Amino acid sequence: MSQHVIETQSSQAGQLSEVVRKAQLAKAAAPKLALLTTEQKNNVLLRIADALVEQAASIIEANALDLHRGRENGTSASLLDRIALNETRIAAMAEGLRQVVLLPDPVGEELESFERPNGLSIRKVRVPLGVIGMIYEARPNVTVDAAGLCLKTGNAVVLRGGSAALESNRRIVEVLHETMAQTVMPADALQLILDPSRSSADEMLKLNGLLDVLIPRGGASLIQNVVKNASVPVIETGAGICHTYVDASADPDMALKIAINAKVQRPSVCNSMETMLVHRDFAAKHLAAIAEQFVQQKVELRGDAASRELFPAIKEASEQDWDTEYSDYILNIRIVDHLDQAIEHITAHGTQHSECIVTEDEANAVRFLNEIDAAAVYHNASTRFTDGFEFGFGAEIGISTQKLHVRGPMGLPSLTSTKYIIVGSGQIRG
Known part of the structure; x- marks a missing residue:
């Protein structure tokens, strides 16, 4: 366990914060999730897609609370549009998951293989990143896109959306959890942080040992705060001028x-x-x-x-x-x-x-x-x-404007890393 987690626990007199507790649950679920077959993951995503459509009325009801609060707070029309959900947009979210199901599962894909003169056989394969932390604003469709892409690639995910869409995100994740609980997929692999304060986002930035990577998605100030202050590795999704x-x-x-x-x-x-x-x-x-x-x-x-x-x-x-x-x-x-x-x-x-x-x-x-x-x-x-769906990726977890690891719309392969698998017959290095 990382030093930060130890310090967080001790500072709260043995009582875990919501962020740490949910990150730990995701961390524990990640190895189980990584073992699921492509067929198992696809079946779960299809059931989630159906559940979103079936529960559209309850999701729209929760979304109405966010929109009402936004109007009372003077939220701009453009931001309200980003938050707003209706049956058409929910159906599009479900369709995005179905498109992800149709795409090849990158996990286990062999990128290269070769044999060394000493007889060692070496293969390079794709593997999940582990536990992904998502910090994002406004659009509740990101909740579904991120969950679908992460779960398809065997990654547990900790989501921290903005306060503007809190009720929408809460209900969406409830629907996902209810569906996952009836399948082989561990429901703990998907976590939503309900604390909308700045401190919950800041806490995620330092969760080394629990989160393997952070992906911020939103305005320039949010992204720059994550990039400048995180000790967890970050994939930067940039502002769009x-x-x-x-x-x-x-x-x-x-x-x-x-x-x-x-x-x-x-x-x-x-x-x-x-x-x-x-x-x-x-x-x-x-x-x-x-x-x-x-x-x-x-x-x-x-x-x-x-x-x-x-x-x-x-x-x-x-x-x-x-x-x-x-x-x-x-x-x-x-x-x-x-x-x-x-x-x-x-x-x-x-x-x-x-x-x-x-x-x-x-x-x-x-x-x-x-x-x-x-x-x-x-x-x-x-x-x-410039969009994952339009590029044929099914959905996207963000659009990376950096040059390391990935760039552009981030689909399934972008959420994997690699490892080398080496098979020998008793070789030792002299």
Whole structure:
């Protein structure tokens, strides 16, 4: 047991905190979970999917409590949208689990094998990470996605969602526990921290020996707090300041369609566009028409002097605006003279999440795709596709913007590590 856990226990006069107690339960369940076959895990996930649909009414009832509290507290419309559940969204959550079932189980996959001159046979195989800690905000669908992906890969998981969706998460996990308790899967492998205070999240950051990895998912402040203060290893899922660059040769109809989709289809999520960069030549002909479409969609526009000259309804953008993830109906617009200037802006203000170029110039497209450093780069397609379900992963546990271990939407293989299995016939090292 780690020193931190010992200190936590002693500091509470022998009474375990909720965080430590539930992490210990997950830790104890992890070895049992890791032994389940693919068929056993898939059967449980299918039963969970059915249970979510069957219990949709009770989940929506719990969700209504979160929404009511949010409205009373002045929660923004975009955040309420992230929290809100209905039968369609619950059915989508269940479908995500069914898609995970259809995907290959990475656990036990042989990545390479070779034999040494001394006769040792060596195989490299995928294994579960162990116990995953998830700290996230708002969206209750993350609870189901994280549980499904972790359980499919044989990982126990400790979930700590935000207070805004506490009742929704509580009821969802109750449904999952009730279902798991009727199967071979240990229900203790899934834990939900109900303490919504900052201290419960901070406590998870130091649970070395109980948690094998932490995955934060939410706004920039949450992620940076975890990255800067955790002693448990962290997979960083980044904030999404995403850009769409409309090049001089862009098809106007395509540019409009992609830009509107990237901003308006669901502005509250991390892969939505926050800044549109427009080549000066294209802007002179088409910016006013595109901006008018945004205004009709109730999007507040903020921009540089050049964009405001072309469309006076655009408000002046501050320097801070270029570095802000709005997650709302707000969009920055900047006019650029050439591709290099667009790349420079994205490099300075992007978060290495998702970036798009709309162009008919193949050379410019190739340069953009090669030179932009991001987890996902697009040519003539909306950044809204950076998503585990859209990539065919069934679901995702987050979108990693770091470069170690994994990058981009994190599906099943991302939740595994590897180990070497060595078989000999009595060899000793001289």
